[in-house]
Amino acid sequence: MTAVTSNVGSSHGAPGSSVVALATAEVKSWKAPIALGSFAVIAVILFALVTRAGTGISTFRLSTSQDFFPLPALQLPTRATGVVVSILLILIALAAAFLVRQSRRVPIWVIVIYAILFMFGFLAWAASGGTVPIPGLLIGTVGLATPLIFGALSGVISERVGVVNIAIEGQLLAGAFVAAIVSSITRQPVVGLLAAMVAGMLVSFVLAAFSIKYFVDQIIVGVVLNVLVQGLTSFLYSTLLSPNAQALNSPIQFPRVNIPVLSQIPIIGPVLFQQTVISYIMYVTVALVYFGLFHTKWGLRLRSSGEHPQAADTVGINVNRTRFWNVSLAGAIAGMGGAYYTLVVVGAFNKEMTNGAGFIALAAVIFGRWDPIRATMAALLFGFATNLQNVLGVIGSPVPSEFMLMLPYVVTIFAVAGLVGRVRAPAASGRPYIK
Amino acid sequence: MSDTESPGNSQALVDDPGAQPGDTVTGQDEGEAGTDSRFGGALREIVSGSAVISILAVVLAMVAGAILIALTDQTVHAASGYFFSRPADTFSAIWQAVSGAYGSLFQGSVYNFSRPDFVDGIRPLTETLSFATPLVAAGLGVAVGFRAGMFNIGGRGQMLFGAAAAGWVGFAFDLPPGIHLVLALAAGILAGALWSGLAGILKARTGAHEVIVTIMLNYVAFYLISYLLSTKGLLQAPGSNNPKSPGMYPNAIFPRLLGSQYNLTIGFLLVIAATFAVWWLLNRSSLGFRFRAVGENPNAARVAGINVKNTYVFVMLISGALIGMAGANQVQGVITTGFTSGIDAGLGFDAITVALLGRSRPWGVFWAAILFGALKAGGFTMQAVEGIPIDIILVVQSLIVLFIAAPPLIRAVFRLPQPRAKLRPKASAVQGKKAVVTK
Incomplete structure (x- = not known):
């Protein structure tokens, strides 16, 4: 998934020319766009095409009783939300592909926004006719x-x-x-x-x-x-x-x-x-x-x-x-x-x-x-995924609970394989120091 | 571990079979030492008393276990209440508790003296071998990974997949004798290999750390198998609401090896064959040489023209195949009446300790698994007879591995002389643990 294009240096200029351009290699990693793209396809299939039973309204409760001022509960039409989220996800995936084509890295915040959007779309889809207590x-x-x-x-x-x-x-x-x-x-x-x-x-x-x-x-x-x-x-x-x-x-x-x-x-x-x-x-x-x-x-x-x-x-x-x-x-x-x-x-x-x-x-x-x-964020992600299963179990999850429980681990594998890539541990970690 | 700066490293890769033909097998864990002459430094360690170290490590671990048993025994507690008036009572209570515990441990794992005839008396030993059977297979799987520098923590998931695949072939089809057994076993091995190979491919193609991926795949496998077991028409037994599969057809079940009064099945012969196969693979085949080369130093292996990425995949495939075999043994030999998602019984993690104790050599793993099988078989008897929780076995097992890994500690405890390899203390210190290649 890594394409390497090299521009061999233009050292064949005029004889005696002192300017020598060094050979450079551009490394393009297509992992991020491919991963984002596949999730976007899943989103389109699930959120936009599969019709959920229920009233077609997804409710997000934002406040608890002790707050300064109550926020109104967010009520969204399930199908329309799914379509909008799917389109946004596709656009982000395309943007990522464009960035990689331009030999630029996909910034991490794009992936975070993508993940939040995907999760929002999933919650809206899963909670059709129900209420998600945020x-x-x-x-x-x-x-x-x-x-x-x-x-x-x-x-x-x-x-x-x-x-x-x-x-x-x-x-x-x-x-x-x-x-x-x-x-x-x-x-x-x-x-x-x-x-x-x-x-x-x-x-x-x-x-x-x-x-x-x-x-x-x-x-x-x-x-x-x-x-x-x-x-x-x-x-x-x-x-x-x-x-x-x-x-x-x-x-x-x-x-x-x-x-x-x-x-x-x-x-x-x-x-x-x-x-x-x-x-x-x-x-x-x-x-x-x-x-x-x-x-x-x-x-x-x-x-x-x-x-x-x-x-x-x-x-x-x-x-x-x-x-x-x-x-x-x-x-x-x-x-x-x-x-x-x-x-x-x-x-x-x-x-x-x-x-x-x-x-x-x-x-x-x-x-x-x-x-x-970052490790704290990762731990929070695991906590979120586990708790998501609990919450969806209460409002009636459309997905078998085993698959919800599996989610954090699958996400981790995806993240480690696709988004984190070759991680580098501290260089001497695992080795005893013998003077 | 790949590039520890020890001068003895380079010779570890030199292929010189038969360099030390005179070396004899010295101890329980070093069964392979005579043949595996590549680890020159490790061999020197063994000759300079590693067998003694291993035995003393077991003794020390048993002593620690005895202390725990004595500390938590009710009679000892009562007697220690009046320790200063009659100290002998306390000591006799301690003796009662400890000798009772280890007596039943022995009677549950080797020979039961309370039975009149040999046929009944030897039954515990066959139980030991039955308990050891999956541990050998899974331990070999982990050991192959260690030798190639990969840490396969995914034993649980691979066993679950192996068991589920073997179980499915076992209950879903009714095939002739022989063929059915082999097909079910092959399905188990294949499923374990593929599930593990997934981690290998991810490491090779994307650089994902195999430790993290195999841990995650454990959970994914557990929930996936749980789902399959609780869904009608998949693995769930018809007409039942429990997450449990139907029983196996008789043709898919391993035949008993020594007649119907013993639980030992031909699975034990299979794992002996597997031990031979792994020994041959690691020490005599070019694939095994590549494994060890990559394990020693991936960069050097790459320079030498070995395709490191493909090697990662092969290692994980073979490692998973062996662990899948352990899973198949669970459904074809141990629990043949239908399995649940707990069929792996924690063996995937036990296998890691077995591989460590066996120092990642095939025959070392074999004997380590037998020792652990004995502790397990005896532990159940101890729990039933003396009421001592079987968890004590975990303590003893882990202490054995810990002590064996640190020979200087054992030497310090028992005031043993230092080995003669004092000339190069740094190298020998590294070599000592070099035998168990990880990371």
């Missing part, structure tokens, strides 16, 4: 994405410093487990959260010790740690937690905290500012990690240890110590994500309750190209 959809998105975001940040830090972190799943699970026990015993969710950070950190210690001190392959340690934590927590759950559920597995949960004023802004308020403390910590953490990684001395040292450890060592950075402590920090962050399960969502520990979230977080890391903000 705030509910987005609140659930943030809720489902919170542990993924913590996990993804953990992965970003760890891989940026040069240690592949497959153990996110184990860190989340350990955090969830310890948070449940400590919060049950102390009756203080904050202590539970701190204990979860320590638990995630302990998992990281093992990862760091084995990969940095003993040079064991980092992927092996990560995979094995996941199994170890899963085995340990399940074993202890069966032997300790479930016989003493009242004493050990009934944690005090974090209450929902509404931030004054901000929480009453329509749409944004309920989505972002009527959450629990862990979510607010998450916002701060994302910002801090981004700022820290790219605008502080700490971040520079961290990244240099992951990109070129020899160079880092030469300028006096202790690579292995940097790696050890930052991997530990990553574990602590993932531990908070684990606490979110037991201290916010479920309210008790269950066997294997993270259910592969760590691997989704890992996907978000790669999808987000090892960048905290």
